Amino acid sequence: MRAPVPRRRTIAIAATVAVAVALGLAWRDARATRADLERARRALAGAEESAAAGDVPGLEDALRRARGPLQRARRLTGALPLRAIGWAPVAGRSARAAASLARAAEIAVDAGLEAAAAAKLFPAGGGRIVYGISGGRLDVAPWAAARPPLERAAGAARRANRIAARAPRTWVLPSVARARAQITRRLAELERGVRYALDAGRIIPAMLAGAPKRYLVVLQNPAEARATGGLVGAFALIETDRGRIRLRTIAPNTELKEAPADLPMPEWFRRRYDRFASRRHWSNVNMEPDFRLVGPLLARLFERTIGPRVDGVIGVDPIGLAELLRATGPIPGPRGTTLEAATIARLVMSDSYNRMFPDPGTQAARKAFFVEVGRRILARVLADVAARPAAEAFSTAARAKHLMVWVANSGAQRALEDLGVAGAFRAPGPFVGLVNQNASADKLDYYLRRQVDLRVSPGVDGSAAFRLTVRLRNGAPATGLSPYVLGGDRDLPPGDLLTYMSVYLPSSAEASALRVGGARVDFESERVPGALVVSRFILVPRGRSAVAELEWELPRALSGAGRQRRLGFTVLRQPMVAPDLLSIAVGTPRGWRGGFGPTWLTGDRDTQIRATLSRPLWGRIWDFLARRID
Secondary structure (H helix, E strand, C coil), X not given: CCCCHHHHHHHHHHHHXXXXXXXXXXXXXXXXXXXXXXXXXXXXHHHHHHHHHCCHHHHHXXXXXXXXXXXXXXXXXXXXXXXXCCCXXXXXXXXXXXXHHHHHHHHHHHHHHHHHHHHCCCCEECCEECCCEECCECCCHHHHHCHHHHHHHHHHHXXXXXXXXXXXXXXXXXXXXXXXXXXXXXXXXXXXXXXXXXXHHHHHHHHHCCCCEEEEEEEEEEEEEECCEEEEEEEEEEEEECCEEEEEEEEEHHHCCCCCCCCCXXXXXXXXXXXXXXXXXXXXXXXXXXXXXXXXXXXXXXXXXXXXXXXXXXXXXXXXXXXXXXXXXXXXXXXXXXXXXXCHHHHHHHHHHHHHCCCHHHHHHHHHHHHHHHHHXXXXXXXXXXHHHHHHHHHHHHHCCCEEEEECCHHHXXXXXXHCCCCCCCCCCCEEEEEEEECCCCCHHXXXXXXXXXXEEECCCCCEEEEEEEEEEECCCCCCCCHHHHCCCCCCCCCCEEEEEEEEECCCCEEEEEEECCEECCCEEEEECCEEEEEEEEEECCCCEEEEEEEEEECCCEECCCCEEEEEEEEECCCCCCCEEEEEEECCCCCCECCEEEEEEEECCCEEEEEEEECCHHHHHHHHHHHHHC
8 A cells, every 4th residue: 555645745844854864964963074174183183293302201192182083083983873874975985994994093003003103212412312423333122122112003903004094995985095094194204204213223233232343334336337336445443332333444455455366256246246256356346236145155255365354344325325415414525625415426436536536646645535535435324323313314325225235144134135225136026136246347337317218018827028118328428537437448449438337137028129229139148046148248339328128928917817907017226326327118008908108217326117907897708718819
C-alpha cells in the first residue's frame, strides 16, 4: 500500500531537517577543526624557531602548546558529524585527510619531544646547547647517551610520515591539499634530520671515543680529474683522543713516496688498474670511483710509504672546503687572500696557477700556498665550529661527493654508508655512472663541462634499452693559461685534453655499441664486482666538444607484472668542478602509458629516477587484436 501523501511529505521534511542538522554540525566541527589546526600550525612554527635558535625549553613549550589543538582536531574529525559526510566526494575525503594529517602531526610532536630530550643531554654554554667542536674538543659522551631518545624520535617520525602519506591527496579541498603538501614536506625534513642525528650518534663515538685514533685527510684537486675527485695534491693527519681533536701534519704531495712494491688487491683491480700503477703511485691511487674501495687502499699506501697506521681516510676537494667555509665563515688566508666559500674553488684551481704562480719555477711556492690554505681551513674547523652549520656543510659536500669518508670500524662504516657519505659508486637495481679521468697531465679539467642525455626504452617483457649521449666540452680559453695548466710537457697540442672516460653499468648489462663523433669505435669492457665498466680514451680539443654515445640493454630493468610495471634507476655522480647538465627521458611501449619526456636536472649528486608504466584496457585490446592478426 502506498503511503499517504502527507506522510511522505513528513518523511521528506524530516530527512531534509536531519541532513541540514548534520551538515550544520559538520560545518561547525569543520570550522573548529580548522581553527585548532591553525593554532597548532602557529605553535609548530614557534617550535621550529626555537629549534633553530638552540632554545630547548622554548622548543618543548611550543610542542606542548601544539599538542592540545591537534588532539581536539583529531577528536572532531573522528566525531559523528564529520564522519556522517563521508559519503560526500570532496567533503568526506577532505575530512579523512584532515584526520590523518592531525594524527601525523600529533605523532610528530612526540618525535620532537624525544629529540628535545636528547638535546638536553648535551652541555649548555652561553644560553645554547653545545653539540659541536669547542676549543678543539667534542664531548663524545652525550652523543652516545642520546641514542635511545633519538631512536624513539626516529620511529615516531617514520610513523608520522606513513600516516601522512596515506592521507587522500585527490578530490579534497584546496586548503587541505596545500596543508597535506606542507605537512608531508615538513615531516620528511623531520625524519631526515632525526636520522642524521641518529647516524651521528653512531659515528661520532666510534670515531672519536676511546683510545687515540688517526685519520688521513687527502686533499684532492679536480682540476686534474680522478675518479674520486682529483689528483691527491696534499695530505693531512688528524689525531683524536677522547674527544680532543688535533691537526698533527699537513704537507704537499711531493712528500708522498712511491710504494716499494705493489699493494695486494683483488685480481679484478689488478687487471683494470695495474697499467696505471694504481697500487704503487699516489698520482693514480684513486682511479676506482668507489671510495669504499679507495679508502682502505689510501690507508695501506700511506702506512707503507710514510706511516703510521690510520683508522680512517677522509677525501675532500676545494668544493668540499667551500662548504666547510660556509660553516666557519670567511677566514684570513695566506699572501693577503681571504678564504671564503664563494671564491675558494677558483682561488686554488685557477687563480693560483694562472695569476699568482704562473711561472714554472714557482711550483714549490704554489704547493706551499695550497698546504697553508688547507691548514688554515682544517685548523679552524677542528678548533671551533657549531654542530648545525657543520652538519649542513658536511651533508651538502658529501651528497655531491666532494667529501667522502672511510673508516676501519665496521659499525661506523655502515653508518657512513647509511648516511650517504661513504662515496659509494654502486647502487641497488639499475644504475649508470659516468667517470672522466685526466690522461694528459694537465689541469684542464677545471674547464671541462659535461652534458649528459639518457634515453630509456622499456620493453613489454621487462627489459629496457638505454642510450647515453655524453657531450664533453673543453672550455679552456685561448689565452691567459699558464704552461703548467696547459700541460706543455706532453705530446698533445697545448690546451687539448685527453680524458679516460668510463661508464659504470649493472653487471647484467650488455653493451652493444660505442660511437665517438658519430663513428663506431672499439671500447674496453670489463666486469668488476657489482658493475660492468665500458671505457675509452677520448680527445677533447681546446674550445671544442667531443660527443660519445653508448648503447646497452638490461634484461630485467622493470619490476612488477601484469597491468603495471615500475622502472627505477640511479644516475651516479662523480665529483667534478662543475655539475653535469643531465637530461633523462623514459619512453613507453605501444599500448602502455606512464613514461615521460626529457627532464632536465643539474647533476651535482646521485639522482634516483622512478617511473610507473601501466597498460589500460585499450592497450590490452590492441594486444589481443595484434595476436589475432598475426
